Amino acid sequence: MTLFAPDPFSPDVYNFTASLRAAVSLDEAGRRGDALEALQEAEGLLPDRSESAFLLGGLYERFQYWRKAAAFYEKALQSRPEASRVWHRLGIVRLHAGDLPEALDALEHAVSQAPEVPDYATDLSMVLSRMGRFEEALCLVRLALTLRPDDIHALNNAGHVLQCLNRSAEAIAFYDTALLQAPSHPVIRFGRAAALLKAGFFREGWQEYEWRWQSSRTVRTDIKAPVWEGEDLQGKTILVHHEQGYGDTLHFVRLVSLLAAAGACVVMQVPVPLVRLMERVEGVDRVFSVIPPEERFDYHCPLMSLPARLRLESDCVGPVPYLSVPADESVRQGNLLRNLAQGNPEQPDFIVGLVWGGDPRSHDLRATQTDRRRSIRLENLAPLFSVQGIRFVSFQMGLPRHQIEASGLPLMEGTEGILDFQDTGARLYGVDLLITVDTSIAHLAGGLGLPVWMLSRADACWRWGDSGSQTGWYPTMRIFRQPESGDWGRVVEDVRGTLDRLMSVYRSCQEKLPII
The missing domain is CATH 3.40.50 (Rossmann fold)
Structure with missing residues (x-):
């Protein structure tokens, strides 16, 4: 008898299986609430068998009750710890629940017990990628492709991982190979779009980017007008x-x-x-x-x-600045912030705005995992505060603001009374430089034509390309990139050294100014 073949002659198994079948039938009939009641009934009838716990976990997985599913998969493993298929499903539901370390552990068990199964290696590569361990992910997905060279899921994962490793031209080749088998696969097409854009193939990349509507976005139906497809707009x-x-x-x-x-x-x-x-x-x-x-x-x-x-073909589009705030507001709010932050008026300090965390978007699991890679703990920026002659002002919004008190760093609050992005833009005129992670304020400063240093995770967003410290989007932006995923230490040291050199120039210029 195999792991997943329950004994049909057991009364307990018969009643339990009947409840599972009822749950499936009710769910297919659109009666999810009744289906869940049937599953709860099945729990009370659960035989003391690994196979039964696995089946119950499978239905909870189908209903996207990830933690319930994990609990029954774990129960199935208590008596059959060598069951690689159970480890695999446990890893998948833990991934869906956002428990990346636990998903990693389960899928590593699956791969170690059944290294000949390519699906296990492919899914393990996905978890490693979500954790920012891209080199390891690439090794796993290459193993999967050795076992099954034409697997579109492994090919898609290879494309994604290579893009995250800033090898976007190589990534495109893997996406193209996958699309030979599934030319209309929306996830692969959208992944290819990001790789094209990151590699600088803008015109084709933007056309491919429209596949997001089949992959991850929902087309609006509440607007009583057709979608513009490039028609003449004169008088429209x-x-x-x-x-x-x-x-x-x-x-x-x-x-x-x-x-x-x-x-x-x-x-x-x-x-x-x-x-x-x-x-x-x-x-x-x-x-x-x-x-x-x-x-x-x-x-x-x-x-x-x-x-x-508009058939955009480059990242150099129109003049910058293209954003603005009212002059009186930039003067009023900017000067107020500068006066509060300023030290010795006879030798003014250099004012630097600071943002270290993005929006975690807790409703979007993938976005939350990406935010963990792009954000940095405030305490890790402490070396910047050793540069003499700088006053730091926080422009941080959201939960990361709570890190200020715990850090003990001399950081002035600069967001008090801000209501919207126009207020934030006006305050930015009170600083000499903004240092920020890759979040919305970087675009605000760049669009206003103000100096901004952006700290980028290693798997940079497609808009910043595979490499380089400059971007055609924003002439006043400098990009500081992680050399390896998770390595903020070298980024901070690079920024600290650059700040130190900048302050030497700043002080030198001050000394040459005439005394009035």
């Missing part, structure tokens, strides 16, 4: 609406001026924190956060679809 009104994160809107709002130049009346819908800033963008006629019922449009377009519609 087009609604351009926010999608994805704040940073994406701050990054690509520069393109709406091209729509206006084509004769369009451009209306924007964005979240409230962006409204006032967007109202000042060239080419924008009006902005709102909720579409008024009386509004009518000839077309609408998600903001991140504009590059494809």
Whole structure:
């Protein structure tokens, strides 16, 4: 008898199996609540058999009750710890639950017990990738491809891992090989889009980026106008609406001026924190956060679809700055912040804004895992505070702000009273430099044409390319990249050394200024 073949003559197994079948039938009939009740009934009938616990765990996995599924897979392993298939499923549900170390442990058991099964190696490579262990992930996915060279999931994983290793041109080849078998696979097409963009093949990359609607995004159906596909806009009104994160809107709002130049009346819908800033963008006629019922449009377009519609071919698009804040606000808020932060007025300190954490987006597991790689603990930035003549001001929002008190670092709070991105932009005029991780304020500073140093994780976002300290998107930005995933130490030391050299120049210039 195999692990997964229950004895049909056992009354306990018969009743238990009947409850499982009832749960499946009820779920297929759209009665999820009744199906879960049937599963709970099955729990009370659970025979003392590894096979039964595995079956129950499988149905909880089907219903996406990850922790329940894990509990029954663990129960199945108590008497059959050599069951590689159970270890594999345990790893998968732990991955879905966001428990990466536990998923890693389970999948390593599966691979060690059945190294000849390519699926186990492929899924282990995925967990290693989520943890930022990309070199190890590449070894595992190469093993899987040795076992099954035409496996599209392993080919897709290889493409993703190579892109994270900043080998995007190599990644494209793996995606292309996978698409020979599944040319309309949305996940592979979207992954290929990111690799193309990161490698600098912008025109094709933006066309591929439209596959996000089949892969991970939902097309809006609440706008009573057709999606703009590139039609003539002369005399037309087009609604351009926010999608994805704040940073994406701050990054690509520069393109709406091209729509206006084509004769369009451009209306924007964005979240409230962006409204006032967007109202000042060239080419924008009006902005709102909720579409008024009386509004009518000839077309609408998600903001991140504009590059494809406009056939964008490079990362040098239009003049910078393209964002602005009212002059009186930049003077009032900027000077207020500078005066509060300033030390000796006879020899002014250099003011540096600091942001060390992004938005974890707890509703999106993949985004949360990425945020863990892009964010840094404030205490790890302590070496920057050893540079003489600098006053640091926090522009950090959200939960990472709580790290200030625990760190004990001399960091002034700079966000008090900020209501939206326009306020934040006005405050940035009170600092000489912003140092930030890869989050929305980097795009704000870059779009305003202000000096910004961005600390990038090793698996940099596609928009920053595979390498380099400069970007065509923002001429005033300098990028400091992790040499290896998780290695913030060398990034901080590089920034500290660069700050030290900058301060030598700053002090030298001060000494040469005439005394008035």
